Amino acid sequence: MKNIIFIAPPAAGKGTASALVCEKYNIPHISTGDLLRDEIANQTKLGVEIKDAMARGEFVSDEVITKLLKKRLSAKDAKKGYILDGYPRNIEQAHIYEDLLKSINKDLGIVIFFDIDKDLAMERTLSRIACPHCGTSYNLLVNELKPKLEGICDKCNSSLEIRSDDTPESFITRFDTYINKTQSLIDYYKEKNVLREIKVEKDLSAQDIFSKVEEIVNND
Ligand code: ZN
Secondary structure, three states: OOEEEEEOOOOOOHHHHHHHHHHHHOOOEEEHHHHHHHHHHOOOHHHHHHHHHHHOOOOOOHHHHHHHHHHHHOOHHHOOOEEEEOOOOOHHHHHHHHHHHHHOOOOOOEEEEEEEOHHHHHHHHHOEEEOOOOOOEEEOOOHHHOOOEOOEOOOOOOEOOOOOOOOHHHHHHHHHHHHHHHHHHHHHHHHOOOEEEEEEOOOOOHHHHHHHHHHHHHHO
């Protein structure tokens, strides 16, 4: 198994696919967002510093993120591989990450980019709904994520409002921002010859995406 970085725009179906990959290969899913949240929840000294910085509206420094990441990647369960999600976000972090890997004797592995069309990503996002009662989320365009009975929550039988939190405008801004920020990173990894792409087509299910990831992992 390799170390894997996921680069995925909003609505590319990365969440379900990564859960399946982690389960199959028994590797952890590591996101810097979770690391920061855990550190805050555990009220460590660093966690308190992070919380204060965030309360002041400041960004968490690369130094802090690197520290947390180093600790997490060195853990026993990450020994045979992991999925890193949401990091690195730019070239600068990519360099920091490579230095970090060197310091703990790990390989970069591969980078999987989920290539999804903006229109399709928007369609998927706008068809996401949440149960107003228990918060369970559904996606009317994704077979595995549809409610079993149309308009009814599987978990609590409440009727589901067909309304997305996203508007087309807010989605487009979010998507474009993501692509603009990550394009140089994608190019960087392509040049390094570690980038693998999964084209997310309209009818691709989470299971299909998982199979594609599996294929990449097995062939690499
Ligand atoms: Zn419900």
